[in-house]
Amino acid sequence: MSKTILITGASKGIGLETCKRFFYEDNDVTSFILLARESDSFNSLLNELAENNPFNKKVKHFFIDLADRELLLSVINNINIEYDNVDLLVNNAGYTKPESIQQIAFEDFERTMEVNLYAPFTIVQKMLQSGNKFDFIVNIASTAGMNGRSGWLTYSASKAAMINMSEVMKAELSIYGTRVACISPGRCATDLRKTLAPDEDPTTIMQPEHVAGVIEMLFSDVGRFVDSQNLVVRL
Numbered sequence: 001m002s003k004t005i006l007i008t009g010a011s012k013g014i015g016l017e018t019c020k021r022f023f024y025e026d027n028d029v030t031s032f033i034l035l036a037r038e039s040d041s042f043n044s045l046l047n048e049l050a051e052n053n054p055f056n057k058k059v060k061h062f063f064i065d066l067a068d069r070e071l072l073l074s075v076i077n078n079i080n081i082e083y084d085n086v087d088l089l090v091n092n093a094g095y096t097k098p099e100s101i102q103q104i105a106f107e108d109f110e111r112t113m114e115v116n117l118y119a120p121f122t123i124v125q126k127m128l129q130s131g132n133k134f135d136f137i138v139n140i141a142s143t144a145g146m147n148g149r150s151g152w153l154t155y156s157a158s159k160a161a162m163i164n165m166s167e168v169m170k171a172e173l174s175i176y177g178t179r180v181a182c183i184s185p186g187r188c189a190t191d192l193r194k195t196l197a198p199d200e201d202p203t204t205i206m207q208p209e210h211v212a213g214v215i216e217m218l219f220s221d222v223g224r225f226v227d228s229q230n231l232v233v234r235l
């Protein structure tokens, strides 16, 4: 049966690799809804998918800042109108601005929570309210949500909340046949990681395609046998 997947933060890193992994396989995921802000990287992915589409899959994108709640509500409304159902949801987009406690601007803490926690919640809530039935939701948290790190207060707090929110979703949505997984990657070579650890050599750590491979495994039939309450993915 044809499935629709929605991926937030599809423009680069883990989200982009997850998109490509499902797109370039002859599987039942035939329709893609991709969310991120407009950027060269996102435009280049969209061009690539348009020019090289071996299995004739459908792609729809929305340029959106996920911290913009009004815009998010309107995008979700459009998706609910245009699509019968979104089967797979990858709540992947993430934001961080590492700073000491003394330096954190409250507005930035709010922005972190809006992108990392409220947007995933809102997508799930609004789609459920409109009758959507998810087969599978994967929320991307972080090992930083399991152990707080110096200088990462806002990010660590948002990811800790993501882990807990995922547990509630898993418990509450199982009666609808929805599987909910939370994964907590460790160090992975992306722009976000560069923001957190600018001096690190990205070739020495996990790559985004490795995390995408784990997401694909979780979506697969065998994935249901993996305890995905908070699956740590790291090198």
Ligand SMILES: NC(=O)c1ccc[n+]([C@@H]2O[C@H](COP(=O)([O-])OP(=O)(O)OC[C@H]3O[C@@H](n4cnc5c(N)ncnc54)[C@H](OP(=O)(O)O)[C@@H]3O)[C@@H](O)[C@H]2O)c1
Pocket (backbone or CB within 6 Å): 008, 009, 010, 011, 012, 013, 014, 015, 035, 036, 037, 038, 039, 042, 064, 065, 066, 067, 092, 093, 094, 095, 115, 140, 141, 142, 143, 184, 185, 186, 187, 188, 189, 190, 191, 192, 193, 208
């Ligand atoms: N890399 C790691 O070491 C690591 C470890 C643990 C967890 N994670 C998590 O993995 C997820 C993916 O991050 P990544 O490592 O792949 O980093 P990345 O390459 O920097 O990608 C982040 C994605 O999130 C999107 N995003 C950020 N702020 C947004 C906003 N306001 N509105 C819409 N989209 C926004 C970005 O899109 P734009 O083009 O709009 O910026 C981009 O697509 C995040 O949730 C991150 O916290 C990463």
